Amino acid sequence: MGKILSRLALFxxxxxxxxxxxxSPQRSYGALSTAEGDTWFIDMSRFSKSAHGSLSCELCxxxxxxxxxxxxxxxxxxxxxxxxxxxxDYSKCKVCHRQSYARYxxxxxxxxxxxxxxxxxxxxxxxxxxPTCGDCHDAHYERxxxxxxxxxxxxTEVCGLCHLSQKRTYLNDFHGRRAVNLGYEAxxxxxxxxxxxxxxxxKDKAKALAVCQRCHRKAELKFTEYVVHxxxxxPKNEEKDKQRRVSIIKTVxxxxxxLVIFVVVFFYGHNFLWLLRELHEKLRKH
Numbered sequence: 001m002g003k004i005l006s007r008l009a010l011f012x013x014x015x016x017x018x019x020x021x022x023x024s025p026q027r028s029y030g031a032l033s034t035a036e037g038d039t040w041f042i043d044m045s046r047f048s049k050s051a052h053g054s055l056s057c058e059l060c061x062x063x064x065x066x067x068x069x070x071x072x073x074x075x076x077x078x079x080x081x082x083x084x085x086x087x088x089d090y091s092k093c094k095v096c097h098r099q100s101y102a103r104y105x106x107x108x109x110x111x112x113x114x115x116x117x118x119x120x121x122x123x124x125x126x127x128x129x130x131p132t133c134g135d136c137h138d139a140h141y142e143r144x145x146x147x148x149x150x151x152x153x154x155x156t157e158v159c160g161l162c163h164l165s166q167k168r169t170y171l172n173d174f175h176g177r178r179a180v181n182l183g184y185e186a187x188x189x190x191x192x193x194x195x196x197x198x199x200x201x202x203k204d205k206a207k208a209l210a211v212c213q214r215c216h217r218k219a220e221l222k223f224t225e226y227v228v229h230x231x232x233x234x235p236k237n238e239e240k241d242k243q244r245r246v247s248i249i250k251t252v253x254x255x256x257x258x259l260v261i262f263v264v265v266f267f268y269g270h271n272f273l274w275l276l277r278e279l280h281e282k283l284r285k286h
Contacts, residue, residue: 040084042140051144060092060139085134093133100197104133107199131162152189153180159190169229188215193228 047053057064064070079087094101104110112130133139136158146154156176160167170176170190179187193211194200202208208224216223230246 040080047140049143050138050141052139052142085132088134090133101133103195103197104199107195107197108201109199148185149179149183152187153183155190156180165231166229169231173228175228186215 052060091101109130109132113132115130156167156170156179171180175188178184179189192214193202200207202211205221205224209219209221212219212223212226225241225245227242227245227249230249
């Protein structure tokens, strides 16, 4: 009976180890600091604790008049049904955040915003195809003095609201596991590679190499072939090389998955049969 119990204990221990290895719990840092543009109500107790809590409303919103009419117009409730983020002119942010706004105008988000159109079929207010300041930052509730790990974890969730596949692949990658799951400050978050406001694309290998060399000083051009986001939705001529590497990654991943399943099934089956044999021998002696 002692042998059976020892083998059962070993069986449970290895099961626990496998569970810990294949599970990847993410740290929780409370509510996301994304924009709450679907409501016009402002919780002043939360606002007073935010980074903008010491500023007056007039500094950002001016005299609260539109076309000479005071706000709010109680007779016109249609405006209150619209998304506040869509209506606000975020060019006013450059008064205090001049450098950040200048970088934003150079980035991919600003370029896409110029071309964006409202999708009327999606709802009354429509859906923009590119974000503005208020989509990533909550002007009324954004907290200051957060740690790099807290900012990085929230950033991953904010970016993931639009870039779902990129968020998933990042969290499965070595960089994401160290940064978000382990809370390692030196690990790379979204903005470390793509920029916080400029939001550059890294399809160009020269740009990608410059980014990689921030952490990997001895990296060469071949280093940029490492794929963080193994996603190719619409293959283009310039993405054929990435498509080839993604195909290799998926093939190897499938082979490894089959191998792991085979090893686990074999291990559990072997130990189950061994336990049955030990139990049979024990009962036969009695």
